[in-house]
Amino acid sequence: MQGTGVPIVTPFTADGRIDHDRLASLVSWLEGAGVDFLVPCGSTGEAPLLSADEPRAVVETVADASDGPVLAGTGREGYDSTLATTEAAAEAGADAALVVTPPYYNPSAETLESYYRDVADESPIPIYLYSVPKFTDVALDPETAARLAAHENVAGIKDSAGNVDHLQQTVRLTADETFDVLVGSGGVYASALDVGADGGILGVANVVPERVAELAAAHARGDGEAARSIQSTVAELNRVAVSEYGVPGVKAALELRGRPAGSPRRPLRSLDADGRAAVEAQLDRIGVV
Numbered sequence: 001m002q003g004t005g006v007p008i009v010t011p012f013t014a015d016g017r018i019d020h021d022r023l024a025s026l027v028s029w030l031e032g033a034g035v036d037f038l039v040p041c042g043s044t045g046e047a048p049l050l051s052a053d054e055p056r057a058v059v060e061t062v063a064d065a066s067d068g069p070v071l072a073g074t075g076r077e078g079y080d081s082t083l084a085t086t087e088a089a090a091e092a093g094a095d096a097a098l099v100v101t102p103p104y105y106n107p108s109a110e111t112l113e114s115y116y117r118d119v120a121d122e123s124p125i126p127i128y129l130y131s132v133p134k135f136t137d138v139a140l141d142p143e144t145a146a147r148l149a150a151h152e153n154v155a156g157i158k159d160s161a162g163n164v165d166h167l168q169q170t171v172r173l174t175a176d177e178t179f180d181v182l183v184g185s186g187g188v189y190a191s192a193l194d195v196g197a198d199g200g201i202l203g204v205a206n207v208v209p210e211r212v213a214e215l216a217a218a219h220a221r222g223d224g225e226a227a228r229s230i231q232s233t234v235a236e237l238n239r240v241a242v243s244e245y246g247v248p249g250v251k252a253a254l255e256l257r258g259r260p261a262g263s264p265r266r267p268l269r270s271l272d273a274d275g276r277a278a279v280e281a282q283l284d285r286i287g288v289v
Contacts, residue, residue: 001071001096001128001156001180003036004216005201006209007044009250010058012262018054019262024065029259031067034213035205038062039098041073041089043135044203046247049265056088063093071201075100075130079115086123096126096155098201103136109144116148126155132184133161142166146173158201160184164191171196186212186238190231193219204238207253208288237282245275252279256289 008030011022027038040062041047041055050058059072072094074086086097099119101112120127129148131140139161148154155178159167162185171181183192186204189212193199205212211234218226241249247264252271254261256279263270271279283289 001037001069001182001199003199004034004205004209004212005037005039005071005182005199006030006035006205007039007042007073007201007203008062009206009247009254009261010040010045010050011260012265014262016265018058018061020057020061022261023058023061026254026259026261027062027065030206030209033209034217035068035209036199036213036216037069037071038066039071039073039201040094042098042201043073043132044206044242044247044250045073046265046268047073049268055085056092059089059094060092069095071096071098071128073098073100073130075102077102077104079118082119083122086119086125086127090124094125096128097123098128098130098158100130100132101136101138101140103138106138109141112138112140113144113148116154117151120148120151120153123153126153128155128180128182129157130184131157131159131161139166142169142173145170146177149174149177149179154179156180156182156198158182158184162188164188164195167192167197168195186242187235189215190219190224190227193227194224202238203242203250204234206250207241207257207283208234208237208286211286211288233286237279237286240282241279245271245279249275249279252276253283256280256283 011019072089074097133139183200186202215230
């Protein structure tokens with residue numbers, strides 16, 4: 001996976017069921033705006049709040065509606081459940097699986113390396129490592145990622161730590177492997193591309209996919225100045241809608257853009273009036289509402 005990926009939200013109906021029609025519509029809108037691949041069942045897709053049977057249905061809807069690659073979030077707390085979810089995603093049409101570090105027991109680097117090797121050995125599709133210490137309190141270090149990069153079924157990493165120096169080290173250590181380094185922090189996308197990242201999976205791309213796609217396109221044609229300019233334009237929206245408010249902020253922004261995705265699932269709550277106004281002010285500043 002290279003270029004701009006979207007950890008697509010999971011739309012819900014008023015009674016809390018997955019809204020598959022609206023999900024398919026979001027897929028079409030995002031791809032029409034120029035994003036390169038889609039990531040259902042990620043953090044922004046409320047994966048931890050989906051029931052055991054729902055992820056496969058979400059992946060299937062996205063895969064059926066999409067013209068591009070699908071990287072499905074399949075990581076769970078345990079090995080067996082992760083493998084089962086990965087196999088189900090493959091059957092539903094996913095091209096690869098994004099496997100988060102299991103958060104509860106704070107595993108060591110050695111334990112994580114063994115875990116990922118075993119998942120990769122058994123997975124029917126390539127896997128991507130997923131380091132998101134904000135949620136898991138576990139970060140994959142570049143050395144561990146580099147050792148795993150040599151595995152034929154480990155295709156890359158999504159690094160959401162937001163540390164560009166750390167990301168650059170991962171790029172350097174995996175340069176001799178076929179291994180995609182993807183940033184997961186929308187506030188540093190241009191900087192990540194500058195140090196050699198292959199792309200990003202960015203929550204803010206749900207909201208302004210056209211701007212994030214423009215950023216990647218500018219960088220690809222060698223116009224780093226334009227990429228950094230777009231980055232500065234979307235950085236504050238990313239900070240408010242994604243970093244500060246999370247899923248509720250992203251869903252509020254989508255509604256304001258005329259792409260409603262319903263309320264988030266509890267324990268998350270929809271934004272209050274002040275939060276919604278803060279998100280709307282950022283969208284208005286960018287000129288998309």
